[in-house]
Amino acid sequence: MNSRFDPVKSFLQMMAVxxxxxxxxxxxxxxxxxxxxxxxxxxxxxxxxxTEGDLARYFGLLNxxxxxxxxxxxxxxxIRQFFRFCMAESLIAADPSRKIAAxxxxxxxxxxxxxxxxxxxxxxxxxxxxxxxxxxxxxIEMAYASGMxxxxxxxxxxDAVQRDPAFLIIKGKGxxxxxxxxxxxxxxxxxxxxxxxxxFLQSKDQAxxxxxxxxxxxxxxxxxxxxxxxxxxxxxxxxDPARVSPHxxxxxxxxxxxxxxxxxRTVQTLLGHADIxxxxxxxxxxxxxxxxxxxxxxxxxKARPGD
Numbered sequence: 432m433n434s435r436f437d438p439v440k441s442f443l444q445m446m447a448v449x450x451x452x453x454x455x456x457x458x459x460x461x462x463x464x465x466x467x468x469x470x471x472x473x474x475x476x477x478x479x480x481x482t483e484g485d486l487a488r489y490f491g492l493l494n495x496x497x498x499x500x501x502x503x504x505x506x507x508x509x510i511r512q513f514f515r516f517c518m519a520e521s522l523i524a525a526d527p528s529r530k531i532a533a534x535x536x537x538x539x540x541x542x543x544x545x546x547x548x549x550x551x552x553x554x555x556x557x558x559x560x561x562x563x564x565x566x567x568x569x570x571i572e573m574a575y576a577s578g579m580x581x582x583x584x585x586x587x588x589x590d591a592v593q594r595d596p597a598f599l600i601i602k603g604k605g606x607x608x609x610x611x612x613x614x615x616x617x618x619x620x621x622x623x624x625x626x627x628x629x630x631f632l633q634s635k636d637q638a639x640x641x642x643x644x645x646x647x648x649x650x651x652x653x654x655x656x657x658x659x660x661x662x663x664x665x666x667x668x669x670x671d672p673a674r675v676s677p678h679x680x681x682x683x684x685x686x687x688x689x690x691x692x693x694x695x696r697t698v699q700t701l702l703g704h705a706d707i708x709x710x711x712x713x714x715x716x717x718x719x720x721x722x723x724x725x726x727x728x729x730x731x732x733k734a735r736p737g738d
Contacts, residue, residue, distance in 0.1 A: 439464045439475045442516045462605070463509040469582060472655065479517060483527045486510065490531065495542055495678055507531050542674050543682045549575055552661070552675070555668035562630040567660050569617075569624035570643065570652075574677060576617035577601075578684035578702050581654045581677035587642045589628075592621050603703035611701060685710070 443461055446452040452460075468478055470489055493503060514528040544552070549571075556568040574584055583601050591599055595618055598610045613621070629637075632644055641651035657677050665675040685698050699710040 435476070437475045438479060438517055438522055439468075439513070441520070442513050445516060446512075459505065460509040460512070463506045464513055466506075466604075467510060472653070478513075479523050481527050483530055486527055486531060492678070495676065495682075497682075542676075542679050543686045544670070544674065544679060546687060548668070548670055549680070549683055551668040551670065552664050555664040558667040559663075562627045565620075565623050565627055566631070566643070567664060569620040570657060570660070571664070571680065572617040572620035573613070574680040575684055576614045577611040578681050578688075579611055580681065580703075581657060584677075585641075585643055585652045585654060585657060586649075588640050589642045589644075590640070592625070592642060595622070601703070605705070607703065607705075609700060609703045 439461065442464075443457050446460065447457055464475075464478070467489055468475055470492055471481065471485055473481070490503070490507075493506065498506075511528045511531060514523065514526045517523045518526050553568055553571050556564045556571070558564070559567060570584070573579070574581070577584075577599065579587075579599075579601060580603065583603060587599070587601075596613065597618070598612055600608055601611050602608050628642075628644070632639060633646070636644060636646075639650055643652040644650065645652045645656070647653050647656070654677060661675050661677065661680075662672040665672040681702070685702055688698050688701070689695070695707060695710055699707050702710060704710045
């Protein structure tokens with residue numbers, strides 16, 4: 432099949448013409464399918480090669496993000512309708528979405544790391560060779576300081592950090608720009624990395640525009656490679672690698688801000704969430720962690736003789 436063929440565009444055209452779908456619905460379905468392609472690192476035409484396992488992995492990632500049941504249900508609907516369209520048009524031989532489970536009601540809390548565990552991850556970077564250690568430390572420091580999505584971080588251009596900025600202007604989902612912070616620790620990590628960045632370049636790649644340049648087809652580190660590096664750091668830090676991912680660092684950024692007293696609207700802005708309900712999941716995580724602290728350390732929370 433022509434690699435330039437865009438089945439998503441054809442699907443949305445069908446929805447508009449044959450089902451008279453409203454513009455907000457078309458835009459939501461377009462975003463949902465774009466998110467699916469981005470998360471699984473495929474092109475729109477590459478969606479036609481997805482398997483049941485790929486979709487199960489994607490919905491596992493959505494659970495980690497802490498999406499509401501209603502948002503999960505909408506994504507499920509968009510994906511199922513898309514693949515039914517592809518079946519009807521004979522674009523695929525089997526529907527990989529037929530076994531997607533309905534979204535469960537209730538709250539799915541995202542995985543997070545404690546401050547000590549984040550520090551442990553950074554310390555574990557030293558287990559790698561010096562250049563790789565400096566690069567990985569920079570990645571972790573930037574992710575934790577800014578709350579950037581991993582796609583935003585690996586796609587960051589070199590010129591964005593060359594003047595030692597305290598804030599970066601990031602273009603997130605839907606092309607919406609936002610400011611994200613860089614604390615002193617992250618800025619020092621960037622300076623250290625810029626000094627050795629050339630170690631990851633071949634002579635012909637000196638004009639590579641990306642901060643985290645690599646030999647990949649994209650020209651920068653892939654999200655998959657960053658995930659592998661974090662798994663190695665987690666193992667060296669004595670943390671279960673299943674609890675660590677690029678998105679978990681984003682969760683830690685948001686949760687630790689709320690624990691420190693930041694208001695929900697500020698965290699929503701920093702994360703680039705269009706809907707504050709997406710951000711509210713972190714209030715539940717922060718509240719649960721605070722409850723655990725009180726129960727573990729407050730003397731009145733402990734059982735007394737005779738109780």
